[in-house]
Amino acid sequence: MLPQFNDPSLLITALTHRSALNEHISTATQSNERLEFLGDAVLELATTKFLFDHFPAEPEGVLTSYRSALVKTTTLADVALTLHLGRQLFMSKGEEATGGRDNISLLADTFEAVVGALYLDQGFETVVTFLELHLFPLFHEIKQQKLYKDAKSELQELVQSRGNGAPLYTVTHAIGPDHNKEFTIEVSVDNQTLGRGNGKSKQLAQQAAAAEALTKLSSS
Numbered sequence: 053m054l055p056q057f058n059d060p061s062l063l064i065t066a067l068t069h070r071s072a073l074n075e076h077i078s079t080a081t082q083s084n085e086r087l088e089f090l091g092d093a094v095l096e097l098a099t100t101k102f103l104f105d106h107f108p109a110e111p112e113g114v115l116t117s118y119r120s121a122l123v124k125t126t127t128l129a130d131v132a133l134t135l136h137l138g139r140q141l142f143m144s145k146g147e148e149a150t151g152g153r154d155n156i157s158l159l160a161d162t163f164e165a166v167v168g169a170l171y172l173d174q175g176f177e178t179v180v181t182f183l184e185l186h187l188f189p190l191f192h193e194i195k196q197q198k199l200y201k202d203a204k205s206e207l208q209e210l211v212q213s214r215g216n217g218a219p220l221y222t223v224t225h226a227i228g229p230d231h232n233k234e235f236t237i238e239v240s241v242d243n244q245t246l247g248r249g250n251g252k253s254k255q256l257a258q259q260a261a262a263a264e265a266l267t268k269l270s271s272s
Contacts, residue, residue: 054135054166055182057173062087066169067137067162069152071144078142084165091168098180099123102188121200122191128160130253131186134230137162193256197249203262207239210269217242219265221258224248237261 057063061080070083099122103115110118121127132138138153141162152158171179194200207219218241225236237257239247246268249260 055170055174055178057169059173062169062173063166064142066091066165067140067142069141069143069147069158069162071147071152072142075144077144080142084162087165087168087172088161089168090171091164091166094171094176094179095123095164095167095183098176098183099187101180102183102191117200118191118195121194121202122187125157125160126255127187127190127194127253128163129156130255131190132159132163133253135163135166135186136230137166190252190256193251193260197251197256197260197263199256199259199263201263203259203266207262207265207269210266211241219246219262221261223254223257239265241265 054063064078065080065082066084066087068078068080068082068084070085072078073080073083096119099119100115103110103118103122107115107118138159141153141158143152167179167182170182204219211217211219220240222238222240223235224238225234227234227236234250234252235254235257236248236250237254237260238245239249239258239261247261247263247265249257249262249264251257251260
């Protein structure tokens with residue numbers, strides 16, 4: 053759930069896609085792009101501080117990998133989905149008809165805009181509290197399953213080097229309410245199941261499945 057804003061117009065602007073302006077769908081006078089620009093910087097600082105404080109022994113390179121995994125487009129889009137930001141977006145009918153409410157990039161941008169709006173409305177510490185509730189908890193799974201190493205890309209490169217077809221990811225289970233769903237995904241190559249992974253988002257479950265497949269292939 054989004055926090056209560058002192059200035060609701062900031063939130064409205066954060067949820068206004070540029071396509072909504074011409075059709076006067078939103079009361080905002082500008083799109084969320086400037087807030088997205090601000091939110092991107094605030095998000096990076098907050099995430100950097102979180103990692104710096106929690107992993108004092110890790111070198112800069114590792115912390116950079118951790119941060120990239122936490123603030124990448126797919127991770128932010130997953131958080132946006134749990135917050136139902138897609139449903140709340142002001143956008144044109146044309147944008148909606150082409151899948152705008154489920155667009156991964158658009159969802160991530162909107163989340164950054166909300167962070168920017170919250171920063172202007174209530175300051176940095178409130179943003180940190182918001183991220184501690186919705187974004188930072190994902191890092192436990194990212195680190196535990198080494199998802200910051202992007203196992204999907206490694207698996208893709210490995211199977212291609214062996215002349216196999218591209219990995220196919222299939223959702224086999226999805227349990228729980230929308231705001232706290234657990235996914236199980238299997239990855240197969242040339243109709244052979246190589247790995248299975250669980251996660252709070254499809255992206256995390258895919259990475260976990262790919263990591264298991266890599267372990268299996270490396271021992272074969």
